[in-house]
Amino acid sequence: MVIRIEGVTKLYRMGAETIHALRGVNLEIRRNEYLAIMGPSGSGKSTLMNMLGCLDTPSAGRYDFNGKDVARMVDDELAEIRNREIGFVFQTFNLLPRSDALHNVELPLIYAGLSPAVRRERALVALRNVGLGDRIHHKPNEMSGGQRQRVAIARALVNHPSILLADEPTGNLDSRTGEEIMALFEDLYEQGHTIIVVTHEEDIARHARRVVRLRDGLIESDGPVP
Amino acid sequence: MEFREILRMAFGSLGVNKLRSFLTMSGISIGVFSVIGVMTAVSALRGSIETGLSVLGSNIFQISRNPTGFQTSGEARRRIEQRRNITLEQAQRYQQLLRDVTEVVCLKAFYRDGPVQASHGNRQTEPGLTFGGSNEHFLAANQYAIDLGRNFTAEDIDLARPFVILGQSVVRKLFPAESPLGKRVKLAGRTYEVIGTFAEKGSSFGQTQDEIVIVPVTRFLSDFGAARFSINLATQAPSQAVYNETLDRAITAMRIVRSLRAEQENDFEIYSNDSLIAAFAQIADVVRAGALVISAIALLAASVGIMNIMLVSVTERTKEIGIRKSVGARRRSILGQFLIEAVLLSVTGGVVGIILGVLTGNALAVWLQAEVVFPWGWAALGLVTCSFIGVAAGLYPALKAANLDPIESLRYE
Numbered sequence: 001m002v003i004r005i006e007g008v009t010k011l012y013r014m015g016a017e018t019i020h021a022l023r024g025v026n027l028e029i030r031r032n033e034y035l036a037i038m039g040p041s042g043s044g045k046s047t048l049m050n051m052l053g054c055l056d057t058p059s060a061g062r063y064d065f066n067g068k069d070v071a072r073m074v075d076d077e078l079a080e081i082r083n084r085e086i087g088f089v090f091q092t093f094n095l096l097p098r099s100d101a102l103h104n105v106e107l108p109l110i111y112a113g114l115s116p117a118v119r120r121e122r123a124l125v126a127l128r129n130v131g132l133g134d135r136i137h138h139k140p141n142e143m144s145g146g147q148r149q150r151v152a153i154a155r156a157l158v159n160h161p162s163i164l165l166a167d168e169p170t171g172n173l174d175s176r177t178g179e180e181i182m183a184l185f186e187d188l189y190e191q192g193h194t195i196i197v198v199t200h201e202e203d204i205a206r207h208a209r210r211v212v213r214l215r216d217g218l219i220e221s222d223g224p225v226p
Numbered sequence: 227m228e229f230r231e232i233l234r235m236a237f238g239s240l241g242v243n244k245l246r247s248f249l250t251m252s253g254i255s256i257g258v259f260s261v262i263g264v265m266t267a268v269s270a271l272r273g274s275i276e277t278g279l280s281v282l283g284s285n286i287f288q289i290s291r292n293p294t295g296f297q298t299s300g301e302a303r304r305r306i307e308q309r310r311n312i313t314l315e316q317a318q319r320y321q322q323l324l325r326d327v328t329e330v331v332c333l334k335a336f337y338r339d340g341p342v343q344a345s346h347g348n349r350q351t352e353p354g355l356t357f358g359g360s361n362e363h364f365l366a367a368n369q370y371a372i373d374l375g376r377n378f379t380a381e382d383i384d385l386a387r388p389f390v391i392l393g394q395s396v397v398r399k400l401f402p403a404e405s406p407l408g409k410r411v412k413l414a415g416r417t418y419e420v421i422g423t424f425a426e427k428g429s430s431f432g433q434t435q436d437e438i439v440i441v442p443v444t445r446f447l448s449d450f451g452a453a454r455f456s457i458n459l460a461t462q463a464p465s466q467a468v469y470n471e472t473l474d475r476a477i478t479a480m481r482i483v484r485s486l487r488a489e490q491e492n493d494f495e496i497y498s499n500d501s502l503i504a505a506f507a508q509i510a511d512v513v514r515a516g517a518l519v520i521s522a523i524a525l526l527a528a529s530v531g532i533m534n535i536m537l538v539s540v541t542e543r544t545k546e547i548g549i550r551k552s553v554g555a556r557r558r559s560i561l562g563q564f565l566i567e568a569v570l571l572s573v574t575g576g577v578v579g580i581i582l583g584v585l586t587g588n589a590l591a592v593w594l595q596a597e598v599v600f601p602w603g604w605a606a607l608g609l610v611t612c613s614f615i616g617v618a619a620g621l622y623p624a625l626k627a628a629n630l631d632p633i634e635s636l637r638y639e
Contacts, residue, residue, distance in 0.1 A: 055552065055632045076556045083554020094549045094636065098242060108553040110231055155553065 001064075002162050002194055003029040003052065008061035008071075010047050010217075021047040023217035024061070029163070029196065034189045036205035036225075037198045039214035046167075048214065049198045053088060053165045054081045066162060083111050087156025091168035093148045095140040101127060101151045102136040108159045126154040130184065146177035153184065163194045170204055182207045232559070236567040239539070250535045251575035253528030254615070257521045258579025258608045259586070264517035265604040266587025268510045270596040272503075285463040286367055287473055287498035289320075289480055291456040309493045311456035314447055316483045320459060323479035327472050330462035332367035333443045334360045335455040337414060344392070344439055345412045346400040355396065356438040357413055359446020367460035375407045375422030378442055382421075386444035390418035393438035394426040413439060416449050429595055473498075525611065528575070529619040536568050536623035540630075547627050548635030561628040568620020569613055576612030580605045 010022040022044045029035060039045040050056040051063065054070055057078070063071040070081060088094075095104045105123040114122075127136055130150040140148050149169060156164055166185070170178030186207060189195050197208060205211050206225060213220045240247045291309050314333075321331045341353035362378040365371060373394070382389055390411055397406050406420045418441055427435040447455060459480075463472035473496070480494055540547070547560055584605070588598045 050633050053552075055636075076558075079551065079554050079556045082552060088552050090636070094545070094552070096546060096549060098238070107550070111550075111554040111556070111559060159554075 001028060002031050002066060003027065004062075004064040005051075006062040008051065008058040008063060010044075010051065010056070011059045020217050022051070022058070025214075025217075025219055027212065027219065027222075029194065031162075031194055032189070032192050034185075034195045034207070034209045035197070036208035036211045037196065037214065038200060038202075038205050038211055039220075040200065042216075043214040044217040045198055045200075045214050047217075049165065049167055049196075052163075052196060053086055054078045079111075083108055084159060085162045087153075087159070087161040087164045089149065089152050089156050089164065089166035089169045091171040093140070093145075093152045093172070095148060095151055095155075097140050100137045100139050101132060101143070101154075104140070104151055105155045105158050107155060112159055122158055123154070126158040127151070129157070130154045144177070145173050146180055149173065149177075149181055150184070153181075153188075157188070157193070163196055164188065166195065166197045168199055169197065170199075170201075178204070229562075232562050232566050233570075235563055236570050239543075239567060240570060243539075246535060247571060250528075250531050250571055251578065253531045254525065254572050254575030254612060255579040255582065257524030257528050258576045258612065259583045260524060261517050261521035262580050262583025262601065262604055262608055263586045263590075264513060264583075265601050266584050266599060267590045268514060269601050270588060270591030270599045271594060272506065272510060284499075285466055285469050286460050287463075287476070287496055288458055288460045289476065289494050289496050290458040291494060293495045293497070310484075311453070312459070312484075312494065314444065314452055314457060317457045317459055320476075320479050320483045323482060324461065324472075324476060327468075327475050328462060328464055330363045330366055332360060332363035332460040332462075334358055334364070334367075334458045334460065335443055335446055337446075337450065339414070339450075342414050342439075344396050344400060346406075346409060349400050351396055351399045351437070354437065355413075356393075358438075358440055359443035360440050361443055363460070363462070364440055366462060370427060371425040373423045373425040374405065375420070377422060383442045383444055386442055386448055388416070388418045388441070388445055389421045390439055390441045391422040391424060392420055393424045393436040395434060395436040396439055397423050411439070413441075414450070418445075525615060529572070529615045532568055532571055532616065532619040533623060535571075536564060536620050537626070539567070540564065540623045540627045543627075544630060544635045544638040547630050548632050548638065551630070551632035552636060557628040560630075561624045564624035564627045565617060565620045568624065569616030572612045572616030572619065573609060576608050580608050 005025055005027040008022055008025045009020065012019040012021055025044075025048060027048075037045055037048060047056070051058060054065070054073075055078075057063075057073065058071050061071065062069065065081060065085060068081075070078070073081070082088075096107070099107075102120070102123055105126055106119045109119040109122060124133070124136065127133055130153050132147060132150050132154065135143060135147060135151075138147075140151070143151070153164075164185075169185075170181055173181065182204065185195055185197070189209075195208075197204060199205055208225055210222070210224055212222045289312070291312055292306060317331075317333045321333075324331060336356065336358040342355045342357040343353045344351045344355055360378075361383045362380060365377055372391070375391070378389065378391070381387075390413065392400070392406060392411070396411075400406065400411065401409065406423060409420050410417050411420055412418075424436070424438065429435060441449075443457070461472065461476050463469040477492065477496065481492065484493055486493065547555075550560065584600060587601075591598060
């Protein structure tokens with residue numbers, strides 16, 4: 001079991017109003033699952049993703065990540081979990097614009113404290129694995145959207161995380177490039193990676209093996225892809 | 227995370243906004259430049275004053291009617307103006323009273339009735355020679371040496387012989403191709419016979435010391451009117467060990483010569499190399515204090531500039547901070563990155579300021595013919611101050627960056 005969430009709630013205060021983004025969510029994710037989280041906007045989808053990605057902590061409830069209680073961790077401990085256990089892929093790629101592909105992929109390894117030689121070696125391998133071995137010194141603005149997302153995926157995987165967490169990974173790509181990225185996810189899943197994709201597109205969710213649907217801060221349904 | 231990595235990132239991001247980094251740094255540079263420049267010039271001048279104060283020779287003090295240089299005003303000035311001249315008789319009496327302590331008492335009086343030209347035949351010098359009367363001790367007291375011919379003798383002085391010793395500039399002008407010895411030279415309407423020349427001395431504080439002509443003081447006074455001149459007395463103690471004793475004896479002798487009663491103040495001034503150095507040091511302290519205040523204000527303004535630019539930078543790079551946090555940057559990594567950037571800005575500015583300051587200060591020193599110095603102490607202090615400014619100005623922006631919420635900053639556009 002990689003992730004076990006029990007009775008997680010999240011409250012936001014917006015002025016005088018309190019918003020219940022999550023109202024008691026239970027979720028278990030095993031190693032080598034391929035999961036899609038779906039839901040309309042305002043369903044709590046983004047909040048759950050931030051929580052799963054250890055960018056945020058629950059207001060109440062339990063969140064165990066590889067057996068460690070993440071819910072009570074402080075910022076720097078969360079940073080370490082993000083660094084070692086989680087690989088993010090964002091809709092807008094979120095690459096450092098002034099750094100080349102290699103340096104972008106090396107970034108998590110820098111914060112992991114690895115030596116420059118090891119970093120370079122591992123970043124090169126990760127870039128080759130996403131088919132960008134010949135683009136390592138290109139900057140983001142010198143690459144296509146699909147290439148940028150591949151760099152982001154290489155960055156997400158370079159530190160061998162427990163889960164790959166993708167937030168609308170094809171949202172900024174044309175449909176053909178989107179299919180390429182989803183094919184890459186399929187390969188990664190077959191290699192044994194655990195993948196969580198947050199999306200509102202049924203077409204994308206169909207690539208996963210399991211779909212979790214959220215509505216009004218609660219899990220509406222949870223089951224295999226039909 | 228390694229320090230080297232943070233440093234690399236900091237250099238990288240400063241390079242992105244070259245003009246902005248340069249402008250921010252220049253504030254620090256100017257502040258550091260002003261203090262280092264002044265300190266360099268002052269140290270260089272002081273070094274040269276202390277090693278080669280050429281106004282007076284070693285173990286020498288000077289007695290004169292008026293204080294040198296530094297103007298007093300009001301009552302004190304009026305009292306000085308009412309003082310009697312030191313006459314030739316008084317000077318000779320003083321010399322006699324000190325005879326058992328030291329032989330070396332140099333009497334000096336200088337011509338002040340307008341610029342003096344020396345001429346020989348149809349050759350003449352530019353006007354503006356230093357023209358004075360002295361005795362055989364002029365060489366020792368003023369660190370001149372004889373090149374050709376001879377020094378004055380006691381007899382020349384006693385008999386007020388119309389002899390003259392010429393400085394090198396004068397020799398070059400009047401006797402470019404012949405020996406000056408025995409030739410006649412006209413000075414301020416009088417004729418003197420050249421008996422010697424001074425060896426070249428070079429210049430001190432931008433003033434040449436070779437445009438000089440000296441005649442026996444007795445002759446000088448009888449030629450130009452004894453009553454109109456007050457004589458300066460330079461006295462050389464036989465050694466440093468008896469310097470203070472000699473000085474005490476000299477003051478006593480001078481009081482006797484001036485017929486002062488016990489309750490009367492000295493109506494003459496005494497100054498020595500030490501007192502000249504002290505007077506210079508006093509001026510130097512004021513200049514230094516001024517430079518410190520000015521540069522402190524400049525640095526304060528510059529540090530506000532650094533803080534401002536760092537705040538702008540944190541806001542601009544909110545997204546970058548979010549990305550770094552999402553891949554595992556801790557608070558202290560972000561804090562370190564922005565602090566180092568601020569320190570780098572400040573210290574780079576400081577180094578530029580130090581280099582410019584040392585160059586300018588030394589250029590001034592060279593122009594005044596003082597020795598070139600590198601003010602290590604001030605440079606080190608400058609760097610420490612700049613590091614401190616960097617940390618102080620960068621701390622708040624860096625904390626702001628480190629405390630950014632990763633979700634919010636990732637969303638920032």
